[in-house]
Amino acid sequence: MAIPRAAQTLRRTRIQEEKEEQILEAALEVFSQRGFHGSTIDQIADVAGMSKPNLLYYFRTKEAMHRALIDRVLENWLEPLQSFDADGDPGQEIRGYIRRKLELARDFPRESRLFANEILQGAPHIMTVLEGPLKALVDAKAKVIRAWTEAGKVRPCDPYHLIFSIWSTTQHYADFDVQVRAVLGSADALSDRFDGAAAFLERLFIDGLVLAPARDEISP
Amino acid sequence: MAIPRAAQTLRRTRIQEEKEEQILEAALEVFSQRGFHGSTIDQIADVAGMSKPNLLYYFRTKEAMHRALIDRVLENWLEPLQSFDADGDPGQEIRGYIRRKLELARDFPRESRLFANEILQGAPHIMTVLEGPLKALVDAKAKVIRAWTEAGKVRPCDPYHLIFSIWSTTQHYADFDVQVRAVLGSADALSDRFDGAAAFLERLFIDGLVLAPARDEISP
DNA sequence: GTCTATACCGCGATAGAC
DNA sequence: GTCTATCGCGGTATAGAC
Numbered sequence: 001m002a003i004p005r006a007a008q009t010l011r012r013t014r015i016q017e018e019k020e021e022q023i024l025e026a027a028l029e030v031f032s033q034r035g036f037h038g039s040t041i042d043q044i045a046d047v048a049g050m051s052k053p054n055l056l057y058y059f060r061t062k063e064a065m066h067r068a069l070i071d072r073v074l075e076n077w078l079e080p081l082q083s084f085d086a087d088g089d090p091g092q093e094i095r096g097y098i099r100r101k102l103e104l105a106r107d108f109p110r111e112s113r114l115f116a117n118e119i120l121q122g123a124p125h126i127m128t129v130l131e132g133p134l135k136a137l138v139d140a141k142a143k144v145i146r147a148w149t150e151a152g153k154v155r156p157c158d159p160y161h162l163i164f165s166i167w168s169t170t171q172h173y174a175d176f177d178v179q180v181r182a183v184l185g186s187a188d189a190l191s192d193r194f195d196g197a198a199a200f201l202e203r204l205f206i207d208g209l210v211l212a213p214a215r216d217e218i219s220p
Numbered sequence: 221m222a223i224p225r226a227a228q229t230l231r232r233t234r235i236q237e238e239k240e241e242q243i244l245e246a247a248l249e250v251f252s253q254r255g256f257h258g259s260t261i262d263q264i265a266d267v268a269g270m271s272k273p274n275l276l277y278y279f280r281t282k283e284a285m286h287r288a289l290i291d292r293v294l295e296n297w298l299e300p301l302q303s304f305d306a307d308g309d310p311g312q313e314i315r316g317y318i319r320r321k322l323e324l325a326r327d328f329p330r331e332s333r334l335f336a337n338e339i340l341q342g343a344p345h346i347m348t349v350l351e352g353p354l355k356a357l358v359d360a361k362a363k364v365i366r367a368w369t370e371a372g373k374v375r376p377c378d379p380y381h382l383i384f385s386i387w388s389t390t391q392h393y394a395d396f397d398v399q400v401r402a403v404l405g406s407a408d409a410l411s412d413r414f415d416g417a418a419a420f421l422e423r424l425f426i427d428g429l430v431l432a433p434a435r436d437e438i439s440p
Numbered sequence: 441g442t443c444t445a446t447a448c449c450g451c452g453a454t455a456g457a458c
Numbered sequence: 459g460t461c462t463a464t465c466g467c468g469g470t471a472t473a474g475a476c
Binding site: 034036039117122127131134135138157158162171172173176179180182183184185196199200201204208 | 253254255256257258259333336337339340341342343347350351354355358375377378380381382384385387388389391392393395396398399400402403404405416417419420421423424425427428429
Binding site: 015016054 | 459460462
């Protein structure tokens with residue numbers, strides 16, 4: 001069973017890859033809006049413009065689609081936090097992280113909602129990722145932040161809750177998009193919304209947490 | 221049609237009310253975890269300890285259950301923001317609001333997840349509430365905050381994004397509970413988690429946004 | 441008011457023709 | 459590789475006995 005699977009992978013044609021791409025794109029559209037249990041293969045097939053059996057030829061079960069989708073999205077999702085640099089300036093690092101997360105929320109809202117749905121429902125498919133790689137990554141970055149606070153560059157604070165608050169505030173604009181738009185009114189354009197959010201969040205986190213020795217050095 | 225509905229409401233017995241309560245409690249448990257489309261009446265009946273037809277005697281459709289549940293939860297959900305007082309001290313008001321929202325996230329996480337699921341899925345059942353009462357309430361409170369900034373009590377900032385950021389950071393501890401617990405490790409107790417969150421968020425928002433003339437008056 | 445039985449449909453998945 | 463047809467199951471909802 002392992003050998004045919006490998007062989008199948010090796011002789012995967014360009015057309016096959018395009019079809020799989022097409023299916024995963026449709027699956028993202030549906031899963032991100034309804035969650036795993038609320039989604040049906042019919043809906044995904046409709047969006048993909050394929051018949052249901054044809055779709056099941058490429059992914060033999062609904063769970064296989066979901067797993068392939070989650071795996072692919074996970075790679076790009078942890079990247080911004082990884083590039084958090086211990087040697088950089090705390091203000092620059094935090095500002096850059098907020099910007100990247102906001103850009104992700106703006107440009108890939110369905111990916112954000114896919115995870116939100118998964119975690120809301122108890123994270124049955126990614127629990128091991130949360131407890132393993134994600135926890136390890138956050139632990140490492142928490143140490144970076146703690147070093148900043150101990151060096152007097154950042155106001156003393158719990159680094160874990162700092163990370164949680166950046167996650168929640170930025171992802172909010174993807175996950176709760178309909179609510180944000182309803183409250184701000186339809187006059188508000190997408191770019192305005194995110195520029196406003198960026199300005200507010202940078203001010204909140206930088207002014208609120210980062211101590212400014214740099215400014216003293218510039219104008220003493 | 222309106223008259224029998226009213227009559228039915230009037231002669232509702234205590235037992236009927238208790239059963240309905242029991243059903244809505246079970247519906248909250250299920251809907252909050254799986255969302256509307258992902259939930260089944262079987263699951264709700266199981267949790268409620270009743271037979272499926274019996275449950276459908278009290279609520280004739282799945283949507284009726286969901287609607288009754290949403291309506292009831294909505295009442296308590298908007299209350300904390302309503303008590304936001306223009307004449308109060310900004311620091312006290314914002315601190316109090318954060319505390320109340322965190323207490324709601326701690327004590328009623330399922331209610332929070334019910335809304336999160338509903339909004340993630342496009343808010344099909346509460347769109348009118350978001351565009352009507354919720355928007356009106358937020359508009360009113362945004363004016364309160366703007367008055368504070370113009371009076372020099374609060375750093376200039378967009379009041380809407382301030383409210384969004386308080387919503388997202390506090391609800392995060394209910395909606396993304398499994399992720400928070402996975403990252404912090406199982407050693408972390410519920411009360412520790414929320415005490416830590418409260419300490420961090422109060423410091424972030426108060427130190428970050430509220431200007432402190434009071435402190436000058438106390439120790440000049 | 442509450443149960444058993446069941447109608448009826450849409451779901452995930454498979455078989456087999458082409 | 460892609461289709462039509464279909465299976466078996468579980469979904470919502472109803473009918474009718476008790």
